[in-house]
Amino acid sequence: SGKLAPDYVLRPLQLSDYRAGVLEVLKDLTTVGDISEERFTEQFEYMRARQGEYFVIIIEKIATGNVVGVGSLLVERKFIHECGLVGHIEDIAVAKSEQGKKLGIKIIGALDFIGKKIGCYKIILDCSPHNEQFYVKCGYSNAGFEMTKRF
């Protein structure tokens, strides 16, 4: 899927990304709500403490220093498949003004790379029918339905 354009950098989430607008990018995906810098730091530390379980990556636009894309991989340990690992791709978002530049596919490619490298036998994600074709372009196939119960 080629290289990232030179005016962007893809890297792990860091604490300073709170100020660089990572939560604003997630607002394009769904409800984020009010999260103080302290609460963000606490959640970041929770994830950092779980090495090999949570991977959050972002794309930064070098010219502005702003976060313009984000995505997560959660690694689940199972009994099936000889105590296999499954990667869950979650919370993929690209800022509206930066869409159409293939940043989303770069985020998925990076998360796929991590998941494969740590030994996941598969990676899964849930999406609306509207986004199916994007994930097909990323090499994913439709495997069934997502079912939800909300509280």
Add this chain to the structure above:
Amino acid sequence: SGKLAPDYVLRPLQLSDYRAGVLEVLKDLTTVGDISEERFTEQFEYMRARQGEYFVIIIEKIATGNVVGVGSLLVERKFIHECGLVGHIEDIAVAKSEQGKKLGIKIIGALDFIGKKIGCYKIILDCSPHNEQFYVKCGYSNAGFEMTKRF
């Protein structure tokens, strides 16, 4: 959804369930492969160390002491929804000889209860179209597609 029949007990997974056949039940769902008791114990301890993240429950048939049903809940921490929690229901299986006795719905109900109690804003799961109606009976709604990439 009523009470469990008196000849069954629903409880958290324990180490002795290796010998009580929990892996045989999972073989109804998919590939399990060879897992030694030592490897099982290691995976069990990994999950136990992650309190509040992994919940595995089983149904035991009292007359035989065998595991006849199993299911898991993995709790994910997110930034979205004010650092919200999402429960992932995974690896639901009921022994073939015990199907049609509503054990599956009891397992889902117990995992829903745990997920709600610890504060998940939603619980999600993936299934084949063939199982959609079962999860509708459990109170779930179709929310989109599962996409997969296998390695």
